[in-house]
Amino acid sequence: xxxxxxxxxxxxxxxxxxxxLSERQIRYYExxxxxxxxxxxxxxxxxxxxxxxxxxxxxxxxEDGMQTFEIRKExxxxxxxxxxxxxxxxxxxxxxxxxxxx
Amino acid sequence: xxxxxxxxxxxxxxxxxxxxLSERQIRYYExxxxxxxxxxxxxxxxxxxxxxxxxxxxxxxxEDGMQTFEIRKExxxxxxxxxxxxxxxxxxxxxxxxxxxx
DNA sequence: CGTGTAAGGAATTCTGACACG
DNA sequence: CGTGTAAGGAATTCTGACACG
Numbered sequence: 001x002x003x004x005x006x007x008x009x010x011x012x013x014x015x016x017x018x019x020x021l022s023e024r025q026i027r028y029y030e031x032x033x034x035x036x037x038x039x040x041x042x043x044x045x046x047x048x049x050x051x052x053x054x055x056x057x058x059x060x061x062x063e064d065g066m067q068t069f070e071i072r073k074e075x076x077x078x079x080x081x082x083x084x085x086x087x088x089x090x091x092x093x094x095x096x097x098x099x100x101x102x
Numbered sequence: 103x104x105x106x107x108x109x110x111x112x113x114x115x116x117x118x119x120x121x122x123l124s125e126r127q128i129r130y131y132e133x134x135x136x137x138x139x140x141x142x143x144x145x146x147x148x149x150x151x152x153x154x155x156x157x158x159x160x161x162x163x164x165e166d167g168m169q170t171f172e173i174r175k176e177x178x179x180x181x182x183x184x185x186x187x188x189x190x191x192x193x194x195x196x197x198x199x200x201x202x203x204x
Numbered sequence: 205c206g207t208g209t210a211a212g213g214a215a216t217t218c219t220g221a222c223a224c225g
Numbered sequence: 226c227g228t229g230t231a232a233g234g235a236a237t238t239c240t241g242a243c244a245c246g
Contacts, residue, residue, distance in 0.1 A: 004151045042236045144215045
């Protein structure tokens with residue numbers, strides 16, 4: 001599943017160009033935990049194309065007047081629904097085919 | 103067709119890590135025209151994942167004792183075959199369906 | 205031919221802070 | 226709250242050259 005899209009290889013200057021956001025904004029959204037880049041040994045931030053897409057989404061929501069904590073909450077809910085969905089699917093499979101793999 | 107794979111966004115330090123090649127080697131292969139990164143306004147090189155893949159291929163061929171000019175020649179031949187293939191295909195299509203789109 | 209390295213300078217990025225609101 | 230900015234320093238990258246072979 002891990003593809004190029006998820007590799008953290010892009011520096012903040014390029015991300016700024018790709019998204020149109022200022023470096024200040026990008027760092028601030030990280031501080032608010034909306035994104036989580038990796039760091040090089042020296043400490044420079046590295047982003048993935050996934051992060052770039054996410055930043056564009058964030059920028060849109062900010063334009064709509066949404067606040068950072070709201071965006072973060074929204075993201076957590078999305079992640080939770082994902083979790084529940086998987087859990088339920090697993091439960092149904094276990095009911096239909098009990099004793100499969102252990 | 104232009105996807106993430108072709109976007110020139112990776113700096114030479116990261117490329118070095120991804121490929122295991124030294125920055126010196128990477129710059130040298132550019133000088134020998136085996137790859138062609140873009141430049142930022144400030145002059146720093148930017149590579150794509152495609153370039154990274156290409157560099158790994160180059161590294162393998164170098165290990166096999168191939169020289170840079172041979173690798174470059176090989177690449178040109180590949181590009182030429184591609185050209186010819188497309189031209190022939192177009193010709194056959196024109197024969198089968200003449201006067202289609204001008 | 206292909207690659208390492210020291211050298212000096214320029215571009216890039218980092219953090220913490222002040223400012224405005 | 227979200228963002229701009231000047232400040233000082235550190236990490237990153239660049240070029241041209243010398244070296245070896």
